[in-house]
Amino acid sequence: MKEPKGREAGHARNAVAGPAPATGVVPLRREGEGAEGDSGGASLQYIRVLTIAGSDSGGGAGIQADLKTMAALGCYGMSAITALTAQNTRGVTAIHTAPAEFLTAQIDAVVGDIGAQAVKIGMLHSAEIVRVVAEAIDRHGLSRIVLDPVMVSATGAQLIEQPAVDALVRELFTRCDIVTPNADEAALLLGKPIGSMVDMVPAARALLGLGARAVLLKGGHLPGDEVHDLLAVAGEEGEPLLHDMRATRIQTRNLHGAGCTLSSAIASHMALGMPLIQAVEAARTYVHQALLAGAGVKTGEGVGPLNHGFAPLAACKQAI
Numbered sequence: 101m102k103e104p105k106g107r108e109a110g111h112a113r114n115a116v117a118g119p120a121p122a123t124g125v126v127p128l129r130r131e132g133e134g135a136e137g138d139s140g141g142a143s144l145q146y147i148r149v150l151t152i153a154g155s156d157s158g159g160g161a162g163i164q165a166d167l168k169t170m171a172a173l174g175c176y177g178m179s180a181i182t183a184l185t186a187q188n189t190r191g192v193t194a195i196h197t198a199p200a201e202f203l204t205a206q207i208d209a210v211v212g213d214i215g216a217q218a219v220k221i222g223m224l225h226s227a228e229i230v231r232v233v234a235e236a237i238d239r240h241g242l243s244r245i246v247l248d249p250v251m252v253s254a255t256g257a258q259l260i261e262q263p264a265v266d267a268l269v270r271e272l273f274t275r276c277d278i279v280t281p282n283a284d285e286a287a288l289l290l291g292k293p294i295g296s297m298v299d300m301v302p303a304a305r306a307l308l309g310l311g312a313r314a315v316l317l318k319g320g321h322l323p324g325d326e327v328h329d330l331l332a333v334a335g336e337e338g339e340p341l342l343h344d345m346r347a348t349r350i351q352t353r354n355l356h357g358a359g360c361t362l363s364s365a366i367a368s369h370m371a372l373g374m375p376l377i378q379a380v381e382a383a384r385t386y387v388h389q390a391l392l393a394g395a396g397v398k399t400g401e402g403v404g405p406l407n408h409g410f411a412p413l414a415a416c417k418q419a420i
Contacts, residue, residue: 144417146176148215149371150242151364152207152233153222154183154195154250154259160405161357166220166364168408173368173386174416178214180206182233183225185259189356189400195259197225200232207236218244218371220364221272223259230267237275244370247276248363251285265289273311278376280363281307282318297328301342304332308340316366316380318359325349331380343377347388352395354404361406362387372416 149170156162163179170177182203186194198206210216219242224230237245249268251260265288273279283294286303289310294303300317307315312334319328331343365383374382387406394407 143420145420147217147371147416149175149218149367150178150210150216151220152180152182154185155181157186158188161360165357165360169361169364170368172408172412174413175368175371178210182223182229189402189404200228203232211240218367220367221247222360223250224264226261227263227267230264230271234271234275245276246363246367247272247279248359249281249285251288269310278314278316279312280316282359283321286317300330304330308332308334314376350391350395354394356403356405358387358406
């Protein structure tokens with residue numbers, strides 16, 4: 101298995117300056133700086149990423165984490181809210197699912213006008229909501245799609261109904277570029293426990309067997325001084341490409357929203373033009389540094405958030 105470079109490249113943002121913009125993508129200037137030949141931005145557009153996910157009233161996960169991540173990485177974030185949660189650092193106290201027709205209206209409004217170069221999908225509480233998202237993907241021809249199968253919050257609250265788990269596999273696995281479950285979520289998807297790195301390889305293969313094109317199986321919930329993530333990409337001849345990705349574990353309780361942050365960072369890097377494996381590596385580096393930057397900060401009385409804005413990049417634009 102190949103061990104990529106990236107997450108070990110340094111702990112300071114200055115050590116990892118962030119990804120170079122894709123060809124044709126340039127950082128936006130600050131307001132008032134102007135640019136020679138720039139006719140008011142009419143011939144330019146932002147790099148646009150849509151998150152289809154739940155809202156976290158505490159601000160640490162869900163669309164709040166997604167939008168913070170997208171902005172920090174130089175992208176223009178948009179949202180279609182699947183559910184409202186009443187939650188804080190100590191837990192989730194209530195969930196209100198958005199009506200299916202309203203979710204459809206949100207997606208159609210955003211994509212029909214602004215468009216999206218990549219999509220991150222998070223909390224989908226019911227099977228009906230899953231079907232709405234699948235239909236929207238087909239209707240709008242969406243691409244560069246990252247599915248984070250959010251099932252249980254960092255505080256232990258269940259965020260998905262069982263019929264929705266089956267619908268996720270049936271309706272979305274084949275429509276998305278990559279699925280990013282943690283070990284607990286993969287265990288729910290497969291119906292078998294994942295207790296060690298030894299279990300991760302067959303689990304990743306099994307998830308590919310369910311139709312996923314690529315799987316990032318996250319090992320942060322498993323014990324050990326190192327965090328092991330396994331990226332498995334479906335091969336053309338049936339044998340998957342496996343990439344063992346490792347990093348030193350950061351000792352902190354501020355882990356709320358780490359999975360949301362990672363998946364939205366992958367989507368952002370893909371929108372910026374990175375190929376999948378490079379996008380995953382860059383996203384893991386960003387999450388690692390955001391964890392470090394927020395490790396010593398207290399937010400609430402429970403599981404706190406990452407520091408998404410530790411060193412934001414300038415917004416990027418490209419020619420229309």
